[in-house]
Amino acid sequence: MAQPTMLLTGASRGIGHATVKLFQEKGWRLLTVSRQPVSEDCLWPMARESHIQADLSDLDQIDRLVATVRERLPDGALHALVNNAGISPKGPDGARLGVTESDAETWTRVLNVNLVSTALLARALLSELEAAGGSIVNVTSIAGSRVHPFAGVAYAASKAGLAALTRELAHEFGPRGVRANAIAPGEIATSILSPGTDDLVEAAVPLKRLGTPEEVADIIHFLCSERSAYINGAEIHINGGQHV
Numbered sequence: 241m242a243q244p245t246m247l248l249t250g251a252s253r254g255i256g257h258a259t260v261k262l263f264q265e266k267g268w269r270l271l272t273v274s275r276q277p278v279s280e281d282c283l284w285p286m287a288r289e290s291h292i293q294a295d296l297s298d299l300d301q302i303d304r305l306v307a308t309v310r311e312r313l314p315d316g317a318l319h320a321l322v323n324n325a326g327i328s329p330k331g332p333d334g335a336r337l338g339v340t341e342s343d344a345e346t347w348t349r350v351l352n353v354n355l356v357s358t359a360l361l362a363r364a365l366l367s368e369l370e371a372a373g374g375s376i377v378n379v380t381s382i383a384g385s386r387v388h389p390f391a392g393v394a395y396a397a398s399k400a401g402l403a404a405l406t407r408e409l410a411h412e413f414g415p416r417g418v419r420a421n422a423i424a425p426g427e428i429a430t431s432i433l434s435p436g437t438d439d440l441v442e443a444a445v446p447l448k449r450l451g452t453p454e455e456v457a458d459i460i461h462f463l464c465s466e467r468s469a470y471i472n473g474a475e476i477h478i479n480g481g482q483h484v
């Protein structure tokens with residue numbers, strides 16, 4: 241197969257950063273989306289070249305983003321779309337933006353980044369995914385399927401919606417040879433974690449540790465590979481056996 245191409249959102253740090261590094265090591269061509277310009281000290285020169293700046297909370301930016309992606313796909317084929325970008329009002333981005341759970345603007349921002357932009361991107365890039373027999377991976381969360389002490393309502397609702405969207409896309413896109421799956425992390429060592437997570441891990445995670453971004457990246461890679469060719473519409477939980 242010619243060099244496969246992946247488009248990943250939220251590449252600047254955490255799970256997205258680990259996923260970019262892994263796919264690069266595996267020989268993929270990368271297109272990455274982040275709100276920020278890539279910094280000069282960026283560790284992966286290929287990723288710097290492939291970076292596209294877009295704020296996914298602003299849906300007006302999606303058309304331009306899709307047009308830029310198409311320009312950078314000379315053969316018109318996209319092998320993987322990884323919808324990883326996420327925002328939590330209770331995480332560092334939320335705190336920085338000064339948002340609160342009762343704020344309508346918060347709901348809009350969280351739903352746009354975590355859910356609506358994902359749906360729009362998947363549909364807009366369906367032809368390119370179809371051309372490659374491609375795979376969509378949506379990063380959901382443990383908070384989408386159970387009450388989580390730190391996640392917050394908007395975040396939980398967005399991730400439950402993303403899980404539902406994944407099943408719907410699997411059903412609709414499957415006949416066109418495009419698979420859609422989700423990966424639902426529990427407590428992973430990234431900047432999105434809230435204070436108090438250590439106690440939660442001690443009380444509720446049988447493996448008694450945080451997961452690593454690299455462990456999540458590995459499953460994303462599996463879901464984008466031929467090894468998972470018959471997995472469609474699944475949500476794979478990676479949470480150390482967490483029970484709340």
Ligand SMILES: NC(=O)c1ccc[n+]([C@@H]2O[C@H](COP(=O)([O-])OP(=O)(O)OC[C@H]3O[C@@H](n4cnc5c(N)ncnc54)[C@H](O)[C@@H]3O)[C@@H](O)[C@H]2O)c1
Pocket residue numbers: 249250251252253254255256273274275294295296297298324325326327331333353379380381382383424425426427428429430431432433
């Ligand atoms: N770390 C965890 O414990 C955990 C648990 C469950 C789910 N998740 C999910 O994993 C995904 C990755 O999160 P992470 O843990 O690496 O956190 P993170 O905060 O380190 O990374 C989030 C990424 O999303 C990007 N992003 C946020 N808002 C954006 C916007 N408006 N436009 C474009 N990009 C934007 C950020 O720039 C960043 O690259 C998220 O969807 C998150 O909800 C993480």
